[in-house]
Amino acid sequence: MAATVEFGIMLTPFGPHASPSVFEDLATTAEEQEFDVVWTGDHVAFPAEIPNEYPFTPSGKAPPAQGIDREAYDTFTVLSYLASQVEDVRLGTNVCVVPYRNPVVLSKLALSVEGLTNGRFEFGVAPGWLRTEFDVLDVPFDERGSRTDEFLEIFTRACEEHEFSFDGPHHSFPETGFYPAPEGDRPPIWMGGFSGATFRRTAQYADGWSIYGARPDAVAEGYERLRPAWDDFDRSGTPNVAAGRSAHVGTDTDLDTDRPLIGDADSVIEDVEAYADAGATHVFIDFFSVDPAEQCDQIERFGEEVIPSF
Template sequence: MKFGLYGLHRDRNVDPGVLARRAVLAEEAGFESLWVGDHIALPAGEGNPPRLEAMVALTYLAAVTSRVRLGVGLIVLPQRQPVLLAKQLTSLDVLSGGRLTVAVGAGYVEPELHAMGVSLTERGARTDEYLAAMRALWAAAPAFTGRFVSFSGVVQHPSPVQRPHPPIVVGGHSAAAYRRAVRHGNGWYGWGLDVEQTGQALHALAETARREQRPPALGDLEITITPPGPPGPDTVRRYADLGVSRLIIELEGIDDDAVDGVITSVGETLAAHF
């Protein structure tokens, strides 16, 4: 089992000193990965905490760490310009020495999507097309023609360190997300799922895999889950028995004064049991 940590891009962690200190603490504690989320403009009046933009936060994390993997999850793909995003993700992969994982989703916050020029009804189609366009750029294809994005006679250099590109993880609990994961993903990410809910989601994924053709080159689908709160060793084993490969611990809801202790204690659990 691998353990990730989610949330160093928001709340008090937007302070650069706090962010750097906790990133290094998590790396030294044995976390496999650090994950940041992607919201650009959320509805007003909902008590949203301050948060850093995902690409900027990951670049900072790449600079202050040396071993831990860096994950963006979920990046709301339809509200990003895919040619620019492909370049940003490649740059992150290069600057981090090949430590980047990219988790994508179609998004669900309609005011945010609208502010970025995307309708809720076309977000799924954009997600699929943008994935294809970024893969074309990473493969140095000089042209791509789609409904939402097209280019011709251009290439991007350098290439990502990880070939053919950083691992792509697909998030979401809808039938469309399951299909996208089976068809295109190196992994699938479930958010806020307990053991029983994870079992139900994995059953739905397995049923989808029976109907959809998965490219052999993608190999087995790696399963990542964010559980509802830090799990104990017995709960971790139950997730592992289901086939979960990575648990990402969420910092939201943990008092800020206790965050450092949670990071350390989870690291001690790692060392003692896994």
């Protein structure tokens, strides 16, 4: 019996083809193909200098969609727009770079999308990696971890208490209201990364861990590191795990079919099963092509040839 896995796509709100019509086409195609969630990445501004320190590819090179002259939409605005375009698929960030924004402002953005989507928002967060973008935003890069912790405390309280004051190492404010308040539980929180602090934050604040570009063995390794932290914080149940990478369903490619999620449908199904065996509860796909038509084609292939097996 195949494992139970949920599926998502990565929608990039920046790059040469970024536009409202493209966002709508990708999200509606994902919904039609019964994907569970559409996630977006997050950048506020692209500086001219993009260091080759990208932590999610073997080459260390930043993706081609990133660059000073690219279209770049705000991720929360895109999600708000999509809230009126799709009815069932969940919408979220994967990941939002927490330290880029004031925590009160960021809480307002997240809670607003939660309200506009009628509770379909998922909040993937991380401390960030692009040092030069921190420079543009005048945020100390070396404080990104502690600022992420502080935000997670504030957001947790915002969802539970709705009105409170706060005095922290980076931000303080008098009694303040955080509305719209979630009608039920707070939005699911995903923590991105692969550091020890990532697993601690997942166990302390989040519902799941999200990792991009990892093979199943690396996902299994991370899951084994996460479980003790989960137990240390007396969390019930088991953590969710989302594994994602660029995918291509089909043999019409020169890509290396020994890499996961590349090849005919049967081999991609086997790869998804390997991720599930490694602890993944969610698999989300990105794309090798920046062309929207080719991305929609891959969403359709994955939806028609892979998802029905799960």
